[in-house]
Amino acid sequence: xxxxAAYMEGLGRMAREAAPAMARAATGAKNAALSATxxxxxxxxxxxxxxxxxxxxxxxxxxxxxxLIDRLVLTAERIAQMARGLREIAALPDPIGEITGLAARPxxxxxxxxxxxxxxxxxxxxxxxxxxxxxxGLCLKSGNAVILRGGSEALHSNxxxxxxxxxxxxxxxxxxxxxxxxxxxxxxxxxxxxHMNRFVDLLVPRGGKGLVExxxxxxxxxxxxxxxxVCHVYLDDDADAAKAQAVAVNAKTQRYGVCNTMETLxxxxxxxxxxxxxxxxxxxxxxxxxxxxxxTRDRIAWAHAATDQDWEAEYxxxxxxxxxxxxxxxxxxxxxRYGSHHxxxxxxxxxxHAQRFLREVDSSSVMVNASTRFADGxxxxxxxxxxxxxxxxxxxxxxxxxxxxxxxxxxWGDGHIRR
Amino acid sequence: xxxxAAYMEGLGRMAREAAPAMARAATGAKNAALSATxxxxxxxxxxxxxxxxxxxxxxxxxxxxxxLIDRLVLTAERIAQMARGLREIAALPDPIGEITGLAARPxxxxxxxxxxxxxxxxxxxxxxxxxxxxxxGLCLKSGNAVILRGGSEALHSNxxxxxxxxxxxxxxxxxxxxxxxxxxxxxxxxxxxxHMNRFVDLLVPRGGKGLVExxxxxxxxxxxxxxxxVCHVYLDDDADAAKAQAVAVNAKTQRYGVCNTMETLxxxxxxxxxxxxxxxxxxxxxxxxxxxxxxTRDRIAWAHAATDQDWEAEYxxxxxxxxxxxxxxxxxxxxxRYGSHHxxxxxxxxxxHAQRFLREVDSSSVMVNASTRFADGxxxxxxxxxxxxxxxxxxxxxxxxxxxxxxxxxxWGDGHIRR
Numbered sequence: 041x042x043x044x045a046a047y048m049e050g051l052g053r054m055a056r057e058a059a060p061a062m063a064r065a066a067t068g069a070k071n072a073a074l075s076a077t078x079x080x081x082x083x084x085x086x087x088x089x090x091x092x093x094x095x096x097x098x099x100x101x102x103x104x105x106x107x108l109i110d111r112l113v114l115t116a117e118r119i120a121q122m123a124r125g126l127r128e129i130a131a132l133p134d135p136i137g138e139i140t141g142l143a144a145r146p147x148x149x150x151x152x153x154x155x156x157x158x159x160x161x162x163x164x165x166x167x168x169x170x171x172x173x174x175x176x177g178l179c180l181k182s183g184n185a186v187i188l189r190g191g192s193e194a195l196h197s198n199x200x201x202x203x204x205x206x207x208x209x210x211x212x213x214x215x216x217x218x219x220x221x222x223x224x225x226x227x228x229x230x231x232x233x234x235h236m237n238r239f240v241d242l243l244v245p246r247g248g249k250g251l252v253e254x255x256x257x258x259x260x261x262x263x264x265x266x267x268x269x270v271c272h273v274y275l276d277d278d279a280d281a282a283k284a285q286a287v288a289v290n291a292k293t294q295r296y297g298v299c300n301t302m303e304t305l306x307x308x309x310x311x312x313x314x315x316x317x318x319x320x321x322x323x324x325x326x327x328x329x330x331x332x333x334x335x336t337r338d339r340i341a342w343a344h345a346a347t348d349q350d351w352e353a354e355y356x357x358x359x360x361x362x363x364x365x366x367x368x369x370x371x372x373x374x375x376x377r378y379g380s381h382h383x384x385x386x387x388x389x390x391x392x393h394a395q396r397f398l399r400e401v402d403s404s405s406v407m408v409n410a411s412t413r414f415a416d417g418x419x420x421x422x423x424x425x426x427x428x429x430x431x432x433x434x435x436x437x438x439x440x441x442x443x444x445x446x447x448x449x450x451x452w453g454d455g456h457i458r459r
Numbered sequence: 460x461x462x463x464a465a466y467m468e469g470l471g472r473m474a475r476e477a478a479p480a481m482a483r484a485a486t487g488a489k490n491a492a493l494s495a496t497x498x499x500x501x502x503x504x505x506x507x508x509x510x511x512x513x514x515x516x517x518x519x520x521x522x523x524x525x526x527l528i529d530r531l532v533l534t535a536e537r538i539a540q541m542a543r544g545l546r547e548i549a550a551l552p553d554p555i556g557e558i559t560g561l562a563a564r565p566x567x568x569x570x571x572x573x574x575x576x577x578x579x580x581x582x583x584x585x586x587x588x589x590x591x592x593x594x595x596g597l598c599l600k601s602g603n604a605v606i607l608r609g610g611s612e613a614l615h616s617n618x619x620x621x622x623x624x625x626x627x628x629x630x631x632x633x634x635x636x637x638x639x640x641x642x643x644x645x646x647x648x649x650x651x652x653x654h655m656n657r658f659v660d661l662l663v664p665r666g667g668k669g670l671v672e673x674x675x676x677x678x679x680x681x682x683x684x685x686x687x688x689v690c691h692v693y694l695d696d697d698a699d700a701a702k703a704q705a706v707a708v709n710a711k712t713q714r715y716g717v718c719n720t721m722e723t724l725x726x727x728x729x730x731x732x733x734x735x736x737x738x739x740x741x742x743x744x745x746x747x748x749x750x751x752x753x754x755t756r757d758r759i760a761w762a763h764a765a766t767d768q769d770w771e772a773e774y775x776x777x778x779x780x781x782x783x784x785x786x787x788x789x790x791x792x793x794x795x796r797y798g799s800h801h802x803x804x805x806x807x808x809x810x811x812h813a814q815r816f817l818r819e820v821d822s823s824s825v826m827v828n829a830s831t832r833f834a835d836g837x838x839x840x841x842x843x844x845x846x847x848x849x850x851x852x853x854x855x856x857x858x859x860x861x862x863x864x865x866x867x868x869x870x871w872g873d874g875h876i877r878r
Contacts, residue, residue, distance in 0.1 A: 060795065064819050137818060143840070149829050151839045154817065158851050241851060262681070262852040283874030290876035376479065387874075398573065398869055399556060400483050410568050410872025419877070420570045420868065421562070432577050432660060432865040433681040434853040446851040449839065450817055453829025455702030455806075457709035458838070 044224065048232035051220040052239030055160045055185040058217040063157045063183045067134040069212045070181055074130040077208030078123035081173065084204060085119050091200035092169065099193050111167045114197055122173040122201070125424070129177040132423040135441050136183040139450060149456050153447040157183035159241040161444060162233055163426075164189045164255060166247035169197035175244070176205050176219055178426050182444040185218040187240065189233055192225035199223050230254075237261040242444070244427055264439060266428045268354045269299030269382035271412040274306040274371040274397070275315055276388035283409050284315050284387045285322065290411040291385065293326040297356045299428065300383050300405075300415040304351060304361040306371045312339055312364045328358045335364035351378040368393050372400050379403065382430055383415040383437075404430060404437035463643065467651035471658030473636035474579045474604040481637050482576045482602045486553040488631045489600055493549040496627030497542035500592065503623060504538050510619035511588065518612050530586045533616055541592040541620070544843070548596040551842040554860050555602040558869060568875050572866040576602035578660040580863060581652055582845075583608045583674060585666035588616040594663070595624050595638055597845050601863040604637040606659065608652055611644035618642050649673075656680040661863070663846055683858060685847045687773045688718030688801035690831040693725040693790040693816070694734055695807035702828050703734055703806045704741065709830040710804065712745040716775045718847065719802050719824075719834040723770060723780040725790045731758055731783045747777045754783035770797040787812050791819050798822065801849055802834040802856075823849060823856035 041049070062070075081088065092114040099109050135155050142152030161179045163186060165171045172188055179186035190198040202221035209216045222229050233240065237260040244264045245255035252265050273291050275284045291302035307315055316339040323330060330336075330343035331350045337343050343362065350361040351374070365371045368386075375384050385407035386397040394408045405415040415438065417425025422440030429435045435443035460468070481489075500507065511533040518528050554574050561571030580603045582594045591607055598605035609617040621640035628635045641648050652659065656679040663683045664674035671684050692710050694703045710721035726734055735758040742749060749755075749762035750769045756762050762781065769780040770793070784790045787805075794803050804826035805816040813827045824834040834857065836844025841859030848854045854862040 060819070060821070063821065064815075145838060145840055147833065147838060149833055149838070154825075156821070156851075159821075280874065286874050286876050287872075294877050385870075396483075400479070402479070402482065402575070402578075403867065405868040405870060406573075407870040408872060410870045410875045411877050413877040414566065414568055414870055414872075414875070415868070419564060419566060419568070421564055432575075436865055437868045446855055448822065449824040449834070449856045451804075451824060451826040451829050451833055453706075453827060453833075455699065455705050456829045456833070457705050458713050458830050458832035 042228065044226050044228040045232055047224065048222070048229055048236065051187055051222065052160070052236045054217040055187050055220045056239045058215040059157070059159045059185045061215050062180065062185050062218050063136070065183060065214055069214055070134065070183070071130040073180060073209045073212035073214050074126045074177055076211040077173070077204050078126040080204040080207055081119055081123045081201070084200070085116055088114055088119055088197065088200045089116070091196040094196045095194050104193065108167055108193070112169065112194055112197070114169055118170060122170050125174050126177045129181050129424055132181060132441060134181065135445050142450070147456060147458070148453070150452040152450050154450045155445050156448050158444055158446055160185045160187065160239055162187045162189070162240040162243045164230060164233065164243065164245045164247070164251065165191065166251065167191040167193055169194045169201060171246060172198045172201040173205070174424065175246070175426060178424060178441060179444060180209070180218060182441045184444055185220070187220040187222065187233065189222040189230060195223065195225055231258070234258045235260050246427055262434065264427055264429050264435060264443065265431060266299065267430050268380050269301070270303050270352065270354050270378065270380040271300055271382055272304050272306055272375050272379060272384045273302045273412060274375075274384070274386045275308060275311060276386055276390060276393050277308040277310045277367055278390035278393060279308070279311060279315070279387040280389055281315060285318060287385065287387050287409065287411050288319055289322045289326070291413055292323070292328060292360050293358075294411070294413050296358050300412050301356070302360070302412050303353060303355055304363065304378070306363050306365050306374060308367050308371070309335065309364050312336070316340055316362070323360060326358065328360050330360055330362055332362040333364055336362040354380070368396060372397065375401055375403070380430060383407065383412045385410060385412050404428070461647065463645050463647040464651050466643065467641070467648055467655065470606055470639040470641065471579070471655045474606050474639045475658045477634040477636040478576070478578045478604045480634050481599065481604050482555070484602060484633055488633055489553065489602070490549040492599060492628045492631035492633050493545045493596055495630040496592070496623050497545040499623040499626055500538055500542045500620070503619070504535055507533055507538055507616065507619045508535070510615040513615045514613050523612065527586055527612070531588065531613055531616070533588060537589060541589050544593050545596045548600050548843055551600065551860060553600065554864050561869070566875060566877070567872070569871040571869050573869045574864050575867050577863055577865055579604045579606065579658055581606045581608070581659040581662045583649060583652065583662065583664045583666070583670065584610065585670065586610040586612055588613045588620060590665060591617045591620040591640075592624070593843065594665070594845060597843060597860060598863060599628070599637060601860045603863055604639070606639040606641065606652065608641040608649060614642065614644055650677070653677045654679050665846055681853065683846055683848050683854060683862065684850060685718065686849050687799050688720070689722050689771065689773050689797065689799040690719055690801050691723050691725055691794050691798060691803045692721045692831060693803070693805045694727060694730060695805055695809060695812050696727040696729045696786055697809035697812060698727070698730060698734070698806040699808055700734060704737060706804065706806050706828065706830050707738055708741045708745070710832055711742070711747060711779050713830070713832045715777050719831050720775070721779070721831050722772060722774055723782065723797070725782050725784050725793060727786050727790070728754065728783050731755070735759055735781070742779060745777065747779050749779055749781055751781040752783055755781040773799070787815060791816065794820055794822070799849060802826065802831045804829060804831050823847070
């Protein structure tokens with residue numbers, strides 16, 4: 041066994057051993073650990089910034105670009121935000137131990153389901169050090185142990201945050217081994233983590249497409265993954281013009297670089313003359329480049345011609361593809377063919393069209409008369425999210441505490457036997 | 460591409476194309492397809508038995524053993540049972556389309572979850588041809604398409620049942636491609652199926668350990684798997700003697716060859732003198748061989764000495780391992796170390812001990828004062844089960860229709876935009 045393999049096995053074993061204590065921990069103890077960590081982050085602001093300063097200096101020396109360095113920097117405000125985030129997680133209801141559906145069966149036994157932690161969660165993420173606190177907070181609150189492998193450029197920052205988490209756990213009488221931090225930049229540590237299915241019950245990759253695809257392909261345990269978001273808004277024959285304008289502008293322009301932003305607008309042909317010109321004016325004001333089908337360009341002279349690649353593109357930028365479709369069937373077919381099963385919305389006043397869209401569009405979030413930008417754990421009331429799943433299995437869409445749990449059956453009897 | 464690869468790709472594409480029509484199918488149409496199939500199975504009893512006769516003759520010629528041939532034979536009664544099974548599935552509530560938790564958010568949108576099918580389910584199973592009808596029925600009722608790969612020794616029988624399923628679908632106006640039957644004995648077809656993650660959303664292996672391990676290791680999509688059942692009953696310090704006797708005898712002797720049968724009995728030392736001798740008499744009457752720890756053998760002279768392997772054994776036979784433990788903590792620790800996270804029960808009158816056992820034992824079913832033999836989809840009220848999951852992700856324990864579904868978010872607005 042290599043040194044890295046032995047090191048990772050040690051982290052895995054420590055997390056696995058801490059998991060039962062976390063699973064049975066009282067809500068008060070878990071909340072106390074999160075609050076104590078928040079206090080420690082604030083008390084150690086200067087030390088965190090020192091550690092972060094080393095990472096930033098290394099990153100500058102290595103010639104990393106400004107955007108990446110900006111994500112890396114821990115300002116006092118960002119540290120305070122981490123602390124607030126942990127207190128918000130502490131304030132969320134504890135999902136663990138909840139029993140649902142308990143009901144008597146003809147045999148006389150009562151059967152229900154109890155919500156339980158998954159065990160050990162592995163998180164693999166990139167540059168932002170605040171993920172260390174946010175992700176660990178969600179895993180601990182849901183009764184899990186966690187192994188964190190952050191970006192190598194944030195090694196010192198993450199280690200300093202990790203020390204606060206461990207100290208916070210100890211202060212609450214919980215095992216500090218419930219947080220394991222991978223404190224080596226060696227890429228082999230990631231490979232080990234991906235293969236440690238005897239220690240890790242779920243992996244959550246948070247980062248670019250390359251990272252997510254690597255984890256999805258190589259991991260020997262379930263992966264909660266988010267691949268990409270090619271989100272649509274369809275303006276139906278029966279769309280209200282004001283709602284169409286509001287939703288289609290907001291879904292594209294409220295923020296560009298995020299996965300729930302609309303990338304393709306579909307417009308029913310019967311409404312193209314009425315709806316496209318005012319939309320084009322709004323997009324022009326926002327500096328959005330338009331790429332349209334021939335029928336779109338008939339109505340918007342300055343739009344570029346869209347190619348087949350545009351229907352599949354996740355621009356994450358002020359660019360929008362627009363297609364005029366015959367109606368609902370063609371819109372649903374377009375989304376099925378080119379979409380990414382992330383978030384799609386219809387704008388319509390027609391009850392039957394809305395119902396068909398809700399039922400037939402196979403995406404993790406399906407919306408009527410609302411902006412795709414609402415697809416978010418906070419907006420959905422999940423409290424905070426560990427990620428957004430574009431898979432169907434276990435969890436779809438924004439994933440909060442509940443996605444880090446499972447349910448077991450509980451059976452209550454009085455000496456019942458099976459006949 | 461080999462012939463088998465092309466053949467399997469054809470099946471995969473057909474199922475994938477049929478999936479949207481199944482997903483939006485009305486409950487009535489799905490039920491009509493199941494009823495029509497039941498009628499067809501009965502109407503074609505003679506043809507099914509002819510096809511089955513070829514399989515049985517081939518199996519005899521190949522020298523397969525009697526137990527296997529018995530599982531293979533389709534009697535008129537077994538065909539009638541398949542038809543009844545399909546009608547029972549038709550009578551179950553349709554999980555698809557159910558919306559739960561719909562509630563307003565501060566932004567004004569309403570957010571809920573809609574239950575939706577997974578898409579295409581692959582089932583890989585061994586000799587019993589009735590699985591073809593049972594598993595297909597559950598997949599279709601839950602709005603999925605299905606690809607079935609049965610045992611090669613049941614090829615003709617499965618093909619005949621498959622024709623009834625396809626005809627039943629067509630009679631109800633649903634796509635017959637929603638049932639794909641692998642009609643080749645070539646093992647390469649299984650390998651293709653395991654790698655077809657672009658067509659298959661979930662694989663369910665049903666069969667021996669070898670099959671399940673092969674599928675779990677090789678599959679490129681999620682697998683709903685059942686590995687093994689090492690189930691425990693713990694007789695606590697505060698166990699009621701009559702309940703202890705009833706549960707411990709039933710959990711072992713009601714049926715031997717099934718996964719929810721008790722394999723190890725744990726007894727609190729304070730009660731060993733009182734509880735073990737009458738239990739030993741009952742087990743002797745049932746012809747159960749006992750293998751005990753030293754303290755067990757002090758109380759049951761005729762018990763064999765247990766080794767460490769006995770604590771891990773899934774006997775599936777009239778053999779029982781017995782260990783005397785200091786109390787609840789040691790019982791929980793024993794189950795954590797040697798158990799298989801399947802089903803474990805405590806017999807106790809003590810509220811706190813019961814609560815701790817329910818919370819701390821990490822098994823798919825945890826029971827108080829009830830026989831482990833109750834761990835079953837029918838007993839739990841799930842209607843029928845596609846299998847029992849010993850994993851934690853997505854589904855634990857007996858898996859019915861709901862385990863073949865997922866939930867997407869639905870968002871209802873009135874032109875709402877994100878600020």
